[in-house]
Amino acid sequence: MTPPxxxxxxxxxxxxxxxxxxxxxxPALSVGPVGWLRANLFSSWLNTAVxxxxxxxxxxxxxxxxxxxxxxxVWDVPGTGPRVDTSACRAVRGExxxxxxxxxxxxxxxxxxxxxxxxxxxxxxxxxxVALYIVSAMRxxxxxxxxxxxxxxxxxxxxxxxxxVFGLPFVDQERWGGLPITLILSxxxxxxxFPLSILVALGRRQTAMPAxxxxxxxxxxxxxxxxxxxxxxMASVMFxxxxxxxxxxxxxxxxxxxxxxxxxxxxxxxVRGGLQALPKGQYEAAEALxxxxxxxxxxxxxxxxxxxxxxxxxxxxxxxxxxxxxVLIIGIFDLxxxxxxxxxxxxxxxxxxxxxxxxSAIYFVFCFAMSKYSQDLETEFNRHRRR
Amino acid sequence: xxxxxARTGEAPATRTGxxxxxxxxxxxxxxxxxxxxxxxxxxxxxxxxxxERVVVCGPSGSGKSTMIRCINRLESHQEGQIIVDGIxxxxxxxxxxxxxxxxxxxxxxxxxxxHLTILENCxxxxxxxxKMPKKQAEELAMEYLTRVRIPEQAHKYPGQLxxxxxxxxxxxxxxxxxxxxxxxxxxxxxxxxxxxxxxxDVMVELAxxxxxxxVVTHEMGFARTVADRVxxxxxxEVVEVGPPTEFFANPKSERLKTFLxxxxxx
Numbered sequence: 001m002t003p004p005x006x007x008x009x010x011x012x013x014x015x016x017x018x019x020x021x022x023x024x025x026x027p028a029l030s031v032g033p034v035g036w037l038r039a040n041l042f043s044s045w046l047n048t049a050v051x052x053x054x055x056x057x058x059x060x061x062x063x064x065x066x067x068x069x070x071x072x073x074v075w076d077v078p079g080t081g082p083r084v085d086t087s088a089c090r091a092v093r094g095e096x097x098x099x100x101x102x103x104x105x106x107x108x109x110x111x112x113x114x115x116x117x118x119x120x121x122x123x124x125x126x127x128x129x130v131a132l133y134i135v136s137a138m139r140x141x142x143x144x145x146x147x148x149x150x151x152x153x154x155x156x157x158x159x160x161x162x163x164x165v166f167g168l169p170f171v172d173q174e175r176w177g178g179l180p181i182t183l184i185l186s187x188x189x190x191x192x193x194f195p196l197s198i199l200v201a202l203g204r205r206q207t208a209m210p211a212x213x214x215x216x217x218x219x220x221x222x223x224x225x226x227x228x229x230x231x232x233x234m235a236s237v238m239f240x241x242x243x244x245x246x247x248x249x250x251x252x253x254x255x256x257x258x259x260x261x262x263x264x265x266x267x268x269x270x271v272r273g274g275l276q277a278l279p280k281g282q283y284e285a286a287e288a289l290x291x292x293x294x295x296x297x298x299x300x301x302x303x304x305x306x307x308x309x310x311x312x313x314x315x316x317x318x319x320x321x322x323x324x325x326x327v328l329i330i331g332i333f334d335l336x337x338x339x340x341x342x343x344x345x346x347x348x349x350x351x352x353x354x355x356x357x358x359x360s361a362i363y364f365v366f367c368f369a370m371s372k373y374s375q376d377l378e379t380e381f382n383r384h385r386r387r
Numbered sequence: 388x389x390x391x392x393a394r395t396g397e398a399p400a401t402r403t404g405x406x407x408x409x410x411x412x413x414x415x416x417x418x419x420x421x422x423x424x425x426x427x428x429x430x431x432x433x434x435x436x437x438x439e440r441v442v443v444c445g446p447s448g449s450g451k452s453t454m455i456r457c458i459n460r461l462e463s464h465q466e467g468q469i470i471v472d473g474i475x476x477x478x479x480x481x482x483x484x485x486x487x488x489x490x491x492x493x494x495x496x497x498x499x500x501x502h503l504t505i506l507e508n509c510x511x512x513x514x515x516x517x518k519m520p521k522k523q524a525e526e527l528a529m530e531y532l533t534r535v536r537i538p539e540q541a542h543k544y545p546g547q548l549x550x551x552x553x554x555x556x557x558x559x560x561x562x563x564x565x566x567x568x569x570x571x572x573x574x575x576x577x578x579x580x581x582x583x584x585x586x587x588d589v590m591v592e593l594a595x596x597x598x599x600x601x602v603v604t605h606e607m608g609f610a611r612t613v614a615d616r617v618x619x620x621x622x623x624e625v626v627e628v629g630p631p632t633e634f635f636a637n638p639k640s641e642r643l644k645t646f647l648x649x650x651x652x653x
Contacts, residue, residue, distance in 0.1 A: 279496075281496050285494065285500070286500075287461060287487065288459055288487060288490075288494075289512035289560070290488040290512060290516045291511075291512065292484070300500055383544075
């Protein structure tokens with residue numbers, strides 16, 4: 001027999017400690033910032049000691065950085081051009097940064113040897129590139145207009161850089177340099193390498209056409225097997241030897257093609273990973289519905305496969321963006337090369353740290369934006385997986 | 388030309404394909420298939436008439452899934468003939484596409500497209516394969532989603548639905564192509580017991596509407612109530628074919644007797 005409920009209630013009322021109404025809370029010291037600190041940083045004497053040492057190191061390093069970069073830094077030096085007097089910078093070397101270098105040279109670093117009075121053109125080109133990235137990143141523009149926007153933007157960029165029309169003086173490609181070169185190489189690099197890599201990845205999985213498959217495997221293995229530097233050397237030094245007399249394809253285009261081919265081989269393997277991760281049932285369901293190969297690939301397979309590989313894809317994009325700096329070894333003045341060249345004058349020799357920090361910051365802004373965007377894209381795309 | 392005068396009477400007038408009602412909807416003649424050295428289909432011969440419901444059963448590895456997957460060429464056969472709706476299945480891609488347009492398939496693991504909503508899953512093939520205007524395809528999809536009793540889920544993603552709901556969507560997706568034949572490859576095997584009924588109910592309804600159906604299943608209750616004929620396969624062979632009453636009451640072969648005692652014995 002079960003006891004009447006009244007009885008157990010009496011026992012509860014008389015024999016047990018009375019508890020507050022509502023759900024029980026965890027002890028105050030185990031939650032919140034205090035709880036976190038106790039659990040992670042001060043849980044034992046050893047941990048406490050390690051925490052103290054690290055805090056000391058971080059703080060002293062940060063203080064040193066502030067005193068070097070801000071407090072003791074030289075922001076301006078007298079004179080300009082060949083008559084510049086950098087003795088103020090030399091006086092504080094090691095203790096203070098010489099930001100005067102950036103003030104004096106930033107236009108050279110950003111735009112290279114582009115005619116000084118015409119540098120608003122590459123500046124505008126950089127702005128167009130950034131606008132293009134922003135527009136392309138917004139899903140609302142992911143329709144047939146995007147292709148047109150790109151076409152217009154790239155035409156405008158070509159017109160601005162070369163000139164020779166609309167009253168703009170012609171500027172030879174040899175004089176292009178700095179950030180526009182980096183953006184041109186990486187934008188065209190990604191824009192061409194990505195579609196190419198998808199075709200190669202699809203070709204590599206093609207079992208019905210062994211010749212296509214073999215071609216794709218050979219391409220990937222051959223390109224992956226050599227350093228980008230050697231590809232660039234081949235493009236700049238060896239390739240012209242095979243061209244007929246008098247025919248010349250310019251150096252920037254050759255480097256661009258080398259970068260595209262190199263990146264596409266890596267991207268193809270990333271895309272292939274995504275293709276392999278899809279269950280076979282997805283292919284079968286698409287086939288059973290009567291979709292053609294390209295419909296199946298474009299509507300079912302790639303949308304899913306590419307979403308799966310967003311992290312490694314963006315990883316490769318970021319790597320590629322920075323790899324464009326290798327063109328400096330074949331004498332193209334990209335952003336890193338202009339920075340290196342800016343400190344070649346005797347007056348500025350020895351201030352490499354400042355110049356490289358400056359371009360690092362620029363590289364970082366672009367790479368971090370890519371990384372951040374890819375995270376948003378992942379969340380957005382994986383919404384359908386949430387229950 | 389294969390003509391079967393006796394069958395002409397039962398073919399309904401709605402039949403549109405070439406050849407009239409004299410031809411069976413699906414015809415397998417001495418079909419053989421190997422996976423490597425493994426002989427998975429041995430001289431399989433089977434005809435399915437229009438509006439006929441055929442249930443295929445047999446122990447696992449008996450080749451029943453492979454057989455049904457040959458009918459829409461998800462697997463290719465190496466010997467024999469398969470003729471669907473008057474078209475012979477060969478390596479000719481045109482024929483394969485033509486047959487796939489007329490044959491709907493429902494899989495054990497649903498295989499809905501997880502990146503598309505339920506509605507998009509259903510409208511995809513009508514829009515891209517049948518070139519139907521989007522609005523019309525959506526109306527059609529809603530009609531079939533209503534028939535499988537989940538119109539309210541149309542804008543959710545497959546991952547948000549239960550297994551039984553997903554399988555009903557898969558049925559609606561296949562029906563949106565207005566197929567002449569529906570193939571079911573163990574449609575309830577991946578479902579929790581309490582969801583099997585909701586899927587079977589939809590299939591029974593479909594059977595009563597006159598759809599030509601080939602169903603691979605272990606649901607003997609379904610076979611009993613719905614099937615015109617039941618096919619028993621074992622080790623790649625069709626061992627016995629008969630109407631369900633005959634099939635369950637008087638199994639002739641030893642293998643079918645053993646099989647029935649195993650699945651009905653408890």
